[in-house]
Amino acid sequence: MNFRKAYKDWREYRNTVNELSRMSERELNDLGISRGDIPFVARRPGQ
Helix, strand or coil: CCHHHHHHHHHHHHHHHHHHHCCCHHHHHHHCCCHHHHHHHHHCCCC
16 A cells, blocks of 8 residues: 555544534434444455
8 A cells, every 4th residue: 555545534534423422422323333343444455
């Protein structure tokens, strides 16, 4: 894996984590995600 791809993947992960972290508990529940699941959901490929 080259540096650019690794950096792009990391930025995408951080953006997803930040976006999900800003959601309310109700919004997360509507998506079927608990706050503790955010890092795992953000790491899923293709998200």
